[in-house]
Amino acid sequence: MDENNVLMRIQGLTTNFHTYAGVVHAVDDMTLTVPKDSVVGIVGESGSGKSVTMMSVMRLIPSPPGRIEGGHVWFDGAALGMSDRMQKNGPNEGMVDLLSLPAEAMMKVRGRHISMIFQDPMVSLNPVLTIGLQMAESMVVHGLATKEEAWKRAVDMLALVGIPNPEERMRDYPHQYSGGMRQRVMIAMALSCNPELVIADEPTTSLDVTVQAQILELMKELKAKLKSSIIIISHDLSIVAGMADKVVVMYAGRVLEEADVYDLYEKPGHPYTMGLMKSVPRLDAEDRERLVPIEGSPPDLLAPPVGCKFAPRCKYAMNICREQEPPLVTVGDGHRARCFLHHPIAPAVPGFVKVE
């Protein structure tokens, strides 16, 4: 991994929610590296902790129940313009720990250097404010433009995302737009300050299938034009496959596997990943090949099982899997997995590519 090319590095992030029923371990010791100018996909079921991780990065976790208990989120200090807060030496030289920033400093990062696109465009826009105002806001707040300039740039951004008649549309209200249009607005809003990182949390899940395709096309176009990195979160493998350079598979608040997109699909290193791929229809599948769902459901994060969190549902679980949690080990170039099956003594499993 080229160290100068790292935009963000999440290290050991742990986020818990303290509810009346107990402590929910939403994200546990999560580690992820996002290179510059690339697309990282995070795949996982509901409750896997993918959204909570990103909300932790943005420090938007609602604080009475939620708390970021530990870890670091290192971000390129030069890009942030915070040279005084950069690490002077060590593995994270030149980076700033977002989790250590005071609240006002973090506010300057949000929207300007890291922006987010949310899942449901129908509720993500304020119904009583015009689209134009909501779009121009971030530019003005971050001091990048005056109101008039911001307005003009917003018009350009609307055109960029494919909205017809942008000047007139700026004065409209969100309820006058369809879902697909609103999501385009969200994308435009996210890009308006030229952030280094764009996080798209299930951007197409709430949309119709046809609109989904349009939005993904749009995002691919924009990716080609922009210099931002994108993190795209989804429960849908196919979406991630279409866009990502690198894929991370999360489960029960942990990373189970992390690999370059081709490696992941050709040489999956975790039974969960394999299971995910078998449960989705594929164009290159044999006729009448059955979809195989993964039995069971994700663990209760209030009282997670001891040992590997996936073990209860894993076809190949071994005794040790019930007792201890496997560490994340490197199984290939840029490919890591959290599974005891990679251990030299572990039996071979069909379809599973053990570390060489």
Next chain:
Amino acid sequence: MLKFILRRVLSMILVVLIVASATFFMMRLLPSGPFAREKKLPPEIVKNLEARYHLSDPLWKQYVDYIKNLLRGDLGPSFKYKNRTVNNIINDGFPVSAALGAVAVVLAVVIGIPLGIWGALRQNGWQDSLVMFVALLGVSVPNFIMAVLLMFIFALGLHVVPAAGWGSFRQIILPAFTLAGYPTAFIARLVRSSMLEVLRQEYITTARAKGLSERLVIFRHVLRNILIPVVTVLGPLIAAVFTGSFVVEKIFAIPGLGRYYVISINDRDYTTILGVTIFYSALLVFMNFLVDMTYAWLDPRIRYVERKVS
């Protein structure tokens, strides 16, 4: 938009018409009504009544006359006081009540909204519990009790304000605060729960994710959204202020319309009761109309129902 206004205006007129007609027929037809034959009234009064109200005319003609008079704004003479008309009474009393009511509503809004916001922002803290408790008291204690209580403490006990009467600035304080009690409490509770509701919305997270300061989020994104339910509830609150004025004016001896209304009820001055009832109804209906218009202006989803973009 125009259709919206038109429909409301029509609705207004309809309601007033219904109330007026209903009261008319109730007065004429009910055996206990004022014009019943069993009432033993002195002959001059009977003659006056006959002359004024054309009681010998067929009912439908009386009704038409009645409506005609109504449209001219003529509410007839007082039943009890031979040299006063209902219009007189209203003209005397209404400005006083309006002033008092206006002060009360302003107080309610100016105190209630910030209180509700403060409570919501400190949710589950002691401030929130305090605001909620006090607001619950304000909503539960009836206005006549509140009036007596406040009068007892501040006027009779501490002597900081006069106990009754009207005319000086100090005499407005106690009645205005009493009248404002219920609306303030109601608004505070409503604002608090609306704020909590709005703060939970996705679009607030979006705003924060764009890097807006908490202050900007609240003043630009949250405030207008909570004003909408407050305006919606303003209609019934104004009605509560009207009816509250009946007792408050009675207790503090304020020469307003509410006080005359209560007196006319006790004196069985039927025409005055009738006239003032219609007046109040019309006023309330009009206030509701204004409230509706304000609500439509605040909420773009009502304003722009057409024109969908795909």
Next chain:
Amino acid sequence: MAAQTAWQFKDGVAPDAGSFVPASKDFAELQQIAGRPTTYWSDAIRRIRRNKLAVVGFWIIIALLVVAVVGPMVSPYSYEDQDLENTFQSPTLRHPFGTDQLGRDQMTRVMYGSRISLAVGIVCAALNFLIGVTYGGISAYFGGRVDDIMMRIVDILYGIPTLIIVILLTVLFKDKGVNPLVNVFIAIGLTYWLPMARIVRGEILSLKEREFALAAKTIGAPNNRILFRHLIPNAMGPIIVTVTLEIPSAIFTEAFLSYIGLGVSAPVASWGVLASDGTEAIRSFPYLVMSPALAISLTMFAFNFLGDGLRDALDPRLRQ
């Protein structure tokens, strides 16, 4: 490429071959979700128990019921026993709330007043419930034009200030030989059903599209059965809240009417009448107004606390 094994095991003890044997498949125990399963109602009851104010309110209401039923029976006085030698007495052991301008025992009168207030509360809430639920239920169930027309009527009626109509009705029926209390029952019962109708209609409208209602229809259940046996019971949450909050409204209205002279009349002792009498004497004998004032306020608090608590407990969105 050689395996970069950062294999770290617990306690640093390397596992033996037996650890890597496939484990037995007993999923069931591992699939348990922590936390006891709860139904909507048990969850709601638990929530409301935790709400101290609501619990206090509940007990106050119970106490009120007891006082209303038992109080006047055990009191040595009746509400109209006059004792002209002992008027305007301060509170003593014989007369814990003092006596009024005719020497009547205030405490007994307040206890009688509680009977009236509770009667008003219950009867009016019951009337409002019956009328409102039926009206709203029918309007929502049949939908379409029926719903439009019925709701139009409600909208128009909403524009009419209810207290004024109540006043009008009471004025017109008073002095007529109708028991003034019945007068009040009818006046309030007939006018305050509008909010209930709206709420019930809203609930039923959303419930009737749910599967269980459609299922009942396909079985061929008759309309009224679907409405009354299936839909309305499911809307019970908001209905209960509304009824609980309508009771203090009715009690307040009766007290208000009595205060301005329209409700029950002397010597019957409604709290409103007592408060009115007490206000007249406030400058010289302030304690006279305190007991009815406290009684009314306490009762209204209690119902409002309870109603609020019920509303929070039964709101499905606030489930934790």
